[in-house]
Amino acid sequence: MVVIYFSGTGNSRYVAELFCNEYDEGAKAFSIEDDDITQVVKNEEMLVFAYPVQYSTVPKILRDFIIENNELWESKKVFVIATMGLFSGDGAGILGRLLLQYGAEVIGGLHLKMPDSIGDEKVLKRPLEKNRELVKKAEQKISRSVQLLKSGKPTQEGIGVLYRMAGFFGQRLYFGHKTKNYSNKLRVDEDKCIGCGKCEKLCPMNNIKIVDKKVVQNNQCTMCYRCINNCSKQAMTLLGKKVVEQSVIEKYL
Known part of the structure:
Protein backbone atom coordinates (compact mmCIF):
# COMPACT_ATOMS: atom_id res chain seq x y z
CA MET A 1 0.00 0.00 0.00
CA VAL A 2 1.10 3.54 -0.80
CA VAL A 3 -0.42 6.76 0.50
CA ILE A 4 -0.44 9.71 -1.91
CA TYR A 5 -1.10 13.16 -0.55
CA PHE A 6 -1.33 16.81 -1.39
CA SER A 7 -0.94 19.12 1.58
CA GLY A 8 -0.84 22.87 2.03
CA THR A 9 -0.13 23.51 5.69
CA GLY A 10 0.63 19.92 6.71
CA ASN A 11 -2.73 18.50 7.80
CA SER A 12 -3.05 15.97 4.97
CA ARG A 13 0.65 15.12 5.08
CA TYR A 14 0.38 14.40 8.79
CA VAL A 15 -2.64 12.12 8.48
CA GLY A 26 6.55 -0.92 5.26
CA ALA A 27 3.89 1.46 3.94
CA LYS A 28 5.07 4.85 2.72
CA ALA A 29 3.53 8.24 2.03
CA PHE A 30 4.43 10.29 -1.05
CA SER A 31 3.51 13.82 -2.05
CA ILE A 32 2.17 14.40 -5.56
CA GLU A 33 5.08 16.85 -5.81
CA ASP A 34 7.68 14.06 -5.46
CA ASP A 35 9.63 13.49 -8.66
CA ASP A 36 9.23 9.70 -8.58
CA ILE A 37 5.56 9.54 -7.60
CA THR A 38 4.34 8.06 -10.88
CA GLN A 39 6.88 5.23 -10.75
CA VAL A 40 5.86 4.43 -7.19
CA VAL A 41 2.17 4.24 -8.12
CA LYS A 42 2.75 1.90 -11.06
CA ASN A 43 3.98 -0.86 -8.77
CA GLU A 44 1.14 -0.75 -6.24
CA GLU A 45 -2.28 -2.39 -6.26
CA MET A 46 -3.78 -0.36 -3.41
CA LEU A 47 -3.59 3.41 -3.02
CA VAL A 48 -4.71 5.74 -0.27
CA PHE A 49 -5.20 9.41 -1.16
CA ALA A 50 -5.16 12.18 1.43
CA TYR A 51 -6.02 15.75 0.56
CA PRO A 52 -7.65 18.95 1.91
CA VAL A 53 -11.08 19.74 0.50
CA GLN A 54 -11.74 23.23 -0.84
CA TYR A 55 -15.42 24.20 -0.95
CA SER A 56 -16.34 20.48 -0.81
CA THR A 57 -14.25 19.73 -3.86
CA VAL A 58 -10.74 18.83 -5.00
CA PRO A 59 -7.94 21.44 -5.21
CA LYS A 60 -7.06 22.28 -8.80
CA ILE A 61 -3.49 21.02 -8.46
CA LEU A 62 -4.67 17.56 -7.35
CA ARG A 63 -7.40 17.37 -9.98
CA ASP A 64 -4.85 18.17 -12.68
CA PHE A 65 -2.49 15.52 -11.27
CA ILE A 66 -5.21 12.86 -11.47
CA ILE A 67 -6.19 13.81 -15.03
CA GLU A 68 -2.64 14.16 -16.36
CA ASN A 69 -1.75 10.72 -15.00
CA ASN A 70 -5.09 9.08 -15.80
CA GLU A 71 -3.51 5.85 -17.09
CA LEU A 72 -2.12 5.10 -13.62
CA ASP A 90 -18.63 14.13 0.09
CA GLY A 91 -14.96 15.10 0.26
CA ALA A 92 -13.80 11.51 -0.13
CA GLY A 93 -16.49 10.76 -2.69
CA ILE A 94 -15.76 13.56 -5.14
CA LEU A 95 -12.12 12.52 -5.54
CA GLY A 96 -13.25 8.91 -5.64
CA ARG A 97 -15.64 9.61 -8.51
CA LEU A 98 -12.88 11.30 -10.47
CA LEU A 99 -10.62 8.26 -10.03
CA LEU A 100 -13.53 5.98 -10.93
CA GLN A 101 -13.66 7.61 -14.37
CA TYR A 102 -10.17 6.24 -15.00
CA GLY A 103 -10.82 2.68 -13.92
CA ALA A 104 -10.10 2.77 -10.19
CA GLU A 105 -12.13 0.81 -7.66
CA VAL A 106 -13.07 3.05 -4.73
CA ARG A 126 -10.60 28.09 16.86
CA PRO A 127 -8.67 28.31 20.15
CA LEU A 128 -5.32 26.52 20.22
CA GLU A 129 -6.52 23.82 22.62
CA LYS A 130 -9.57 23.13 20.47
CA ASN A 131 -7.34 22.57 17.46
CA ARG A 132 -5.13 20.24 19.46
CA GLU A 133 -8.23 18.28 20.46
CA LEU A 134 -9.23 18.01 16.80
CA VAL A 135 -5.85 16.52 15.95
CA LYS A 136 -6.12 14.00 18.80
CA LYS A 137 -9.59 12.95 17.66
CA ALA A 138 -8.34 12.60 14.10
CA GLU A 139 -5.50 10.37 15.31
CA GLN A 140 -7.99 8.11 17.11
CA LYS A 141 -10.27 8.03 14.09
CA ILE A 142 -7.38 7.04 11.82
CA SER A 143 -6.47 4.17 14.13
CA ARG A 144 -10.04 2.82 14.04
CA SER A 145 -10.29 3.28 10.28
CA VAL A 146 -7.06 1.38 9.65
CA GLN A 147 -8.28 -1.56 11.70
CA LEU A 148 -11.55 -1.64 9.78
CA LEU A 149 -9.69 -1.46 6.48
CA LYS A 150 -7.50 -4.38 7.49
CA SER A 151 -10.57 -6.40 8.44
CA GLY A 152 -12.13 -5.82 5.03
CA LYS A 153 -14.74 -3.35 6.26
CA PRO A 154 -13.39 0.08 5.21
CA THR A 155 -15.21 3.16 6.41
CA GLN A 156 -17.52 4.74 3.83
CA GLU A 157 -17.53 8.39 4.84
CA GLY A 158 -18.16 10.68 1.89
CA ILE A 159 -19.24 7.77 -0.31
CA GLY A 160 -22.80 7.53 -1.58
CA VAL A 161 -25.77 9.62 -2.69
CA LEU A 162 -26.61 11.31 0.61
CA TYR A 163 -23.04 12.48 1.13
CA ARG A 164 -22.96 13.72 -2.47
CA MET A 165 -26.10 15.77 -1.98
CA ALA A 166 -24.68 17.25 1.22
CA GLY A 167 -21.51 18.30 -0.56
CA PHE A 168 -23.31 19.75 -3.55
CA PHE A 169 -26.03 21.69 -1.72
CA GLY A 170 -23.79 22.50 1.24
CA GLN A 171 -20.98 24.18 -0.71
CA ARG A 172 -20.30 23.22 -4.34
CA LEU A 173 -23.48 24.71 -5.74
CA TYR A 174 -22.45 28.13 -4.46
CA PHE A 175 -18.66 28.03 -4.30
CA GLY A 176 -17.52 25.15 -6.52
CA HIS A 177 -16.59 27.54 -9.33
CA LYS A 178 -13.74 28.89 -7.19
CA THR A 179 -11.64 25.76 -7.76
CA LYS A 180 -12.35 25.20 -11.46
CA ASN A 181 -9.44 27.45 -12.39
CA TYR A 182 -6.30 28.58 -10.62
CA SER A 183 -6.74 31.78 -8.63
CA ASN A 184 -5.33 35.21 -9.40
CA LYS A 185 -6.48 36.63 -6.06
CA LEU A 186 -3.27 36.27 -4.05
CA ARG A 187 -2.29 39.68 -2.68
CA VAL A 188 1.06 40.91 -1.38
CA ASP A 189 1.51 43.90 0.89
CA GLU A 190 4.69 45.43 -0.53
CA ASP A 191 5.14 47.54 2.60
CA LYS A 192 5.50 44.36 4.67
CA CYS A 193 7.21 42.06 2.16
CA ILE A 194 11.01 41.88 2.50
CA GLY A 195 11.58 39.70 -0.57
CA ASP A 212 14.31 42.64 -7.42
CA LYS A 213 13.09 41.61 -3.94
CA LYS A 214 9.46 41.86 -5.00
CA VAL A 215 6.87 39.12 -5.51
CA VAL A 216 5.86 38.48 -9.12
CA GLN A 217 2.96 36.07 -9.77
CA ASN A 218 1.81 33.86 -12.66
CA ASN A 219 -1.81 33.88 -11.42
CA GLN A 220 -1.62 30.11 -10.91
CA CYS A 221 -2.49 29.89 -7.21
CA THR A 222 -4.07 26.61 -6.06
CA MET A 223 -5.16 28.14 -2.72
CA CYS A 224 -3.08 25.82 -0.55
CA TYR A 225 -2.19 28.66 1.86
CA LYS A 233 5.98 39.24 7.87
CA GLN A 234 2.36 38.16 7.29
CA ALA A 235 2.49 40.06 4.02
CA MET A 236 0.25 37.78 1.96
CA THR A 237 -3.52 37.26 1.86
CA LEU A 238 -5.97 35.44 -0.42
CA LEU A 239 -9.59 35.27 0.72
CA GLY A 240 -9.44 37.74 3.58
CA LYS A 241 -7.90 41.19 3.97
CA LYS A 242 -5.38 40.46 6.73
CA VAL A 243 -3.74 37.47 8.39
CA VAL A 244 -5.68 36.45 11.50
CA GLU A 245 -3.68 33.37 12.48
CA GLN A 246 -0.94 31.43 10.76
CA SER A 247 -1.77 27.74 10.92
CA VAL A 248 0.65 24.89 10.29
CA ILE A 249 0.22 21.37 11.66
CA GLU A 250 3.35 21.52 13.86
CA LYS A 251 1.62 24.17 15.95
CA TYR A 252 -1.00 21.69 17.12
CA LEU A 253 1.05 18.57 17.85
Whole structure:
Protein backbone atom coordinates (compact mmCIF):
# COMPACT_ATOMS: atom_id res chain seq x y z
CA MET A 1 0.00 0.00 0.00
CA VAL A 2 1.10 3.54 -0.80
CA VAL A 3 -0.42 6.76 0.50
CA ILE A 4 -0.44 9.71 -1.91
CA TYR A 5 -1.10 13.16 -0.55
CA PHE A 6 -1.33 16.81 -1.39
CA SER A 7 -0.94 19.12 1.58
CA GLY A 8 -0.84 22.87 2.03
CA THR A 9 -0.13 23.51 5.69
CA GLY A 10 0.63 19.92 6.71
CA ASN A 11 -2.73 18.50 7.80
CA SER A 12 -3.05 15.97 4.97
CA ARG A 13 0.65 15.12 5.08
CA TYR A 14 0.38 14.40 8.79
CA VAL A 15 -2.64 12.12 8.48
CA ALA A 16 -1.11 10.37 5.45
CA GLU A 17 2.04 9.52 7.38
CA LEU A 18 0.06 8.48 10.45
CA PHE A 19 -2.18 6.24 8.35
CA CYS A 20 0.94 4.57 6.95
CA ASN A 21 2.42 3.96 10.39
CA GLU A 22 -0.82 2.49 11.67
CA TYR A 23 -1.32 0.25 8.65
CA ASP A 24 2.12 -1.23 8.10
CA GLU A 25 5.71 -0.32 8.91
CA GLY A 26 6.55 -0.92 5.26
CA ALA A 27 3.89 1.46 3.94
CA LYS A 28 5.07 4.85 2.72
CA ALA A 29 3.53 8.24 2.03
CA PHE A 30 4.43 10.29 -1.05
CA SER A 31 3.51 13.82 -2.05
CA ILE A 32 2.17 14.40 -5.56
CA GLU A 33 5.08 16.85 -5.81
CA ASP A 34 7.68 14.06 -5.46
CA ASP A 35 9.63 13.49 -8.66
CA ASP A 36 9.23 9.70 -8.58
CA ILE A 37 5.56 9.54 -7.60
CA THR A 38 4.34 8.06 -10.88
CA GLN A 39 6.88 5.23 -10.75
CA VAL A 40 5.86 4.43 -7.19
CA VAL A 41 2.17 4.24 -8.12
CA LYS A 42 2.75 1.90 -11.06
CA ASN A 43 3.98 -0.86 -8.77
CA GLU A 44 1.14 -0.75 -6.24
CA GLU A 45 -2.28 -2.39 -6.26
CA MET A 46 -3.78 -0.36 -3.41
CA LEU A 47 -3.59 3.41 -3.02
CA VAL A 48 -4.71 5.74 -0.27
CA PHE A 49 -5.20 9.41 -1.16
CA ALA A 50 -5.16 12.18 1.43
CA TYR A 51 -6.02 15.75 0.56
CA PRO A 52 -7.65 18.95 1.91
CA VAL A 53 -11.08 19.74 0.50
CA GLN A 54 -11.74 23.23 -0.84
CA TYR A 55 -15.42 24.20 -0.95
CA SER A 56 -16.34 20.48 -0.81
CA THR A 57 -14.25 19.73 -3.86
CA VAL A 58 -10.74 18.83 -5.00
CA PRO A 59 -7.94 21.44 -5.21
CA LYS A 60 -7.06 22.28 -8.80
CA ILE A 61 -3.49 21.02 -8.46
CA LEU A 62 -4.67 17.56 -7.35
CA ARG A 63 -7.40 17.37 -9.98
CA ASP A 64 -4.85 18.17 -12.68
CA PHE A 65 -2.49 15.52 -11.27
CA ILE A 66 -5.21 12.86 -11.47
CA ILE A 67 -6.19 13.81 -15.03
CA GLU A 68 -2.64 14.16 -16.36
CA ASN A 69 -1.75 10.72 -15.00
CA ASN A 70 -5.09 9.08 -15.80
CA GLU A 71 -3.51 5.85 -17.09
CA LEU A 72 -2.12 5.10 -13.62
CA TRP A 73 -5.47 4.53 -11.90
CA GLU A 74 -6.78 1.60 -13.96
CA SER A 75 -7.66 -1.35 -11.69
CA LYS A 76 -6.22 0.28 -8.57
CA LYS A 77 -8.06 -0.15 -5.28
CA VAL A 78 -8.43 3.31 -3.74
CA PHE A 79 -9.27 4.59 -0.28
CA VAL A 80 -9.70 8.36 0.10
CA ILE A 81 -9.01 10.51 3.18
CA ALA A 82 -10.42 14.03 3.10
CA THR A 83 -9.22 16.62 5.63
CA MET A 84 -11.34 19.69 6.31
CA GLY A 85 -11.60 22.70 8.55
CA LEU A 86 -15.36 22.64 8.82
CA PHE A 87 -17.51 20.58 6.45
CA SER A 88 -17.17 18.76 3.15
CA GLY A 89 -20.19 16.52 2.58
CA ASP A 90 -18.63 14.13 0.09
CA GLY A 91 -14.96 15.10 0.26
CA ALA A 92 -13.80 11.51 -0.13
CA GLY A 93 -16.49 10.76 -2.69
CA ILE A 94 -15.76 13.56 -5.14
CA LEU A 95 -12.12 12.52 -5.54
CA GLY A 96 -13.25 8.91 -5.64
CA ARG A 97 -15.64 9.61 -8.51
CA LEU A 98 -12.88 11.30 -10.47
CA LEU A 99 -10.62 8.26 -10.03
CA LEU A 100 -13.53 5.98 -10.93
CA GLN A 101 -13.66 7.61 -14.37
CA TYR A 102 -10.17 6.24 -15.00
CA GLY A 103 -10.82 2.68 -13.92
CA ALA A 104 -10.10 2.77 -10.19
CA GLU A 105 -12.13 0.81 -7.66
CA VAL A 106 -13.07 3.05 -4.73
CA ILE A 107 -13.32 0.91 -1.61
CA GLY A 108 -14.00 3.56 1.04
CA GLY A 109 -13.43 6.97 2.53
CA LEU A 110 -12.61 8.80 5.73
CA HIS A 111 -13.34 12.40 6.76
CA LEU A 112 -11.10 14.13 9.29
CA LYS A 113 -11.79 17.54 10.81
CA MET A 114 -8.50 19.35 11.29
CA PRO A 115 -7.25 22.85 12.22
CA ASP A 116 -8.36 25.26 9.53
CA SER A 117 -5.60 26.47 7.23
CA ILE A 118 -7.30 29.62 5.91
CA GLY A 119 -5.16 32.08 7.80
CA ASP A 120 -6.94 35.26 6.72
CA GLU A 121 -10.54 34.50 7.75
CA LYS A 122 -11.43 35.09 11.41
CA VAL A 123 -14.76 33.24 11.27
CA LEU A 124 -12.99 29.90 10.77
CA LYS A 125 -10.56 30.19 13.70
CA ARG A 126 -10.60 28.09 16.86
CA PRO A 127 -8.67 28.31 20.15
CA LEU A 128 -5.32 26.52 20.22
CA GLU A 129 -6.52 23.82 22.62
CA LYS A 130 -9.57 23.13 20.47
CA ASN A 131 -7.34 22.57 17.46
CA ARG A 132 -5.13 20.24 19.46
CA GLU A 133 -8.23 18.28 20.46
CA LEU A 134 -9.23 18.01 16.80
CA VAL A 135 -5.85 16.52 15.95
CA LYS A 136 -6.12 14.00 18.80
CA LYS A 137 -9.59 12.95 17.66
CA ALA A 138 -8.34 12.60 14.10
CA GLU A 139 -5.50 10.37 15.31
CA GLN A 140 -7.99 8.11 17.11
CA LYS A 141 -10.27 8.03 14.09
CA ILE A 142 -7.38 7.04 11.82
CA SER A 143 -6.47 4.17 14.13
CA ARG A 144 -10.04 2.82 14.04
CA SER A 145 -10.29 3.28 10.28
CA VAL A 146 -7.06 1.38 9.65
CA GLN A 147 -8.28 -1.56 11.70
CA LEU A 148 -11.55 -1.64 9.78
CA LEU A 149 -9.69 -1.46 6.48
CA LYS A 150 -7.50 -4.38 7.49
CA SER A 151 -10.57 -6.40 8.44
CA GLY A 152 -12.13 -5.82 5.03
CA LYS A 153 -14.74 -3.35 6.26
CA PRO A 154 -13.39 0.08 5.21
CA THR A 155 -15.21 3.16 6.41
CA GLN A 156 -17.52 4.74 3.83
CA GLU A 157 -17.53 8.39 4.84
CA GLY A 158 -18.16 10.68 1.89
CA ILE A 159 -19.24 7.77 -0.31
CA GLY A 160 -22.80 7.53 -1.58
CA VAL A 161 -25.77 9.62 -2.69
CA LEU A 162 -26.61 11.31 0.61
CA TYR A 163 -23.04 12.48 1.13
CA ARG A 164 -22.96 13.72 -2.47
CA MET A 165 -26.10 15.77 -1.98
CA ALA A 166 -24.68 17.25 1.22
CA GLY A 167 -21.51 18.30 -0.56
CA PHE A 168 -23.31 19.75 -3.55
CA PHE A 169 -26.03 21.69 -1.72
CA GLY A 170 -23.79 22.50 1.24
CA GLN A 171 -20.98 24.18 -0.71
CA ARG A 172 -20.30 23.22 -4.34
CA LEU A 173 -23.48 24.71 -5.74
CA TYR A 174 -22.45 28.13 -4.46
CA PHE A 175 -18.66 28.03 -4.30
CA GLY A 176 -17.52 25.15 -6.52
CA HIS A 177 -16.59 27.54 -9.33
CA LYS A 178 -13.74 28.89 -7.19
CA THR A 179 -11.64 25.76 -7.76
CA LYS A 180 -12.35 25.20 -11.46
CA ASN A 181 -9.44 27.45 -12.39
CA TYR A 182 -6.30 28.58 -10.62
CA SER A 183 -6.74 31.78 -8.63
CA ASN A 184 -5.33 35.21 -9.40
CA LYS A 185 -6.48 36.63 -6.06
CA LEU A 186 -3.27 36.27 -4.05
CA ARG A 187 -2.29 39.68 -2.68
CA VAL A 188 1.06 40.91 -1.38
CA ASP A 189 1.51 43.90 0.89
CA GLU A 190 4.69 45.43 -0.53
CA ASP A 191 5.14 47.54 2.60
CA LYS A 192 5.50 44.36 4.67
CA CYS A 193 7.21 42.06 2.16
CA ILE A 194 11.01 41.88 2.50
CA GLY A 195 11.58 39.70 -0.57
CA CYS A 196 13.08 36.82 1.43
CA GLY A 197 11.97 34.21 -1.12
CA LYS A 198 10.44 31.73 1.33
CA CYS A 199 7.10 31.83 -0.46
CA GLU A 200 8.78 31.12 -3.78
CA LYS A 201 10.41 27.97 -2.39
CA LEU A 202 7.19 26.75 -0.77
CA CYS A 203 4.76 27.29 -3.64
CA PRO A 204 3.76 23.96 -5.26
CA MET A 205 2.68 25.73 -8.46
CA ASN A 206 5.80 27.83 -9.10
CA ASN A 207 3.30 30.67 -9.03
CA ILE A 208 5.63 33.01 -7.12
CA LYS A 209 8.95 34.49 -8.21
CA ILE A 210 11.07 37.05 -6.42
CA VAL A 211 12.33 39.71 -8.81
CA ASP A 212 14.31 42.64 -7.42
CA LYS A 213 13.09 41.61 -3.94
CA LYS A 214 9.46 41.86 -5.00
CA VAL A 215 6.87 39.12 -5.51
CA VAL A 216 5.86 38.48 -9.12
CA GLN A 217 2.96 36.07 -9.77
CA ASN A 218 1.81 33.86 -12.66
CA ASN A 219 -1.81 33.88 -11.42
CA GLN A 220 -1.62 30.11 -10.91
CA CYS A 221 -2.49 29.89 -7.21
CA THR A 222 -4.07 26.61 -6.06
CA MET A 223 -5.16 28.14 -2.72
CA CYS A 224 -3.08 25.82 -0.55
CA TYR A 225 -2.19 28.66 1.86
CA ARG A 226 1.43 27.58 2.31
CA CYS A 227 2.83 31.01 1.55
CA ILE A 228 0.31 32.86 3.73
CA ASN A 229 0.82 30.61 6.73
CA ASN A 230 4.61 30.67 6.52
CA CYS A 231 5.33 34.32 5.63
CA SER A 232 7.40 35.75 8.49
CA LYS A 233 5.98 39.24 7.87
CA GLN A 234 2.36 38.16 7.29
CA ALA A 235 2.49 40.06 4.02
CA MET A 236 0.25 37.78 1.96
CA THR A 237 -3.52 37.26 1.86
CA LEU A 238 -5.97 35.44 -0.42
CA LEU A 239 -9.59 35.27 0.72
CA GLY A 240 -9.44 37.74 3.58
CA LYS A 241 -7.90 41.19 3.97
CA LYS A 242 -5.38 40.46 6.73
CA VAL A 243 -3.74 37.47 8.39
CA VAL A 244 -5.68 36.45 11.50
CA GLU A 245 -3.68 33.37 12.48
CA GLN A 246 -0.94 31.43 10.76
CA SER A 247 -1.77 27.74 10.92
CA VAL A 248 0.65 24.89 10.29
CA ILE A 249 0.22 21.37 11.66
CA GLU A 250 3.35 21.52 13.86
CA LYS A 251 1.62 24.17 15.95
CA TYR A 252 -1.00 21.69 17.12
CA LEU A 253 1.05 18.57 17.85
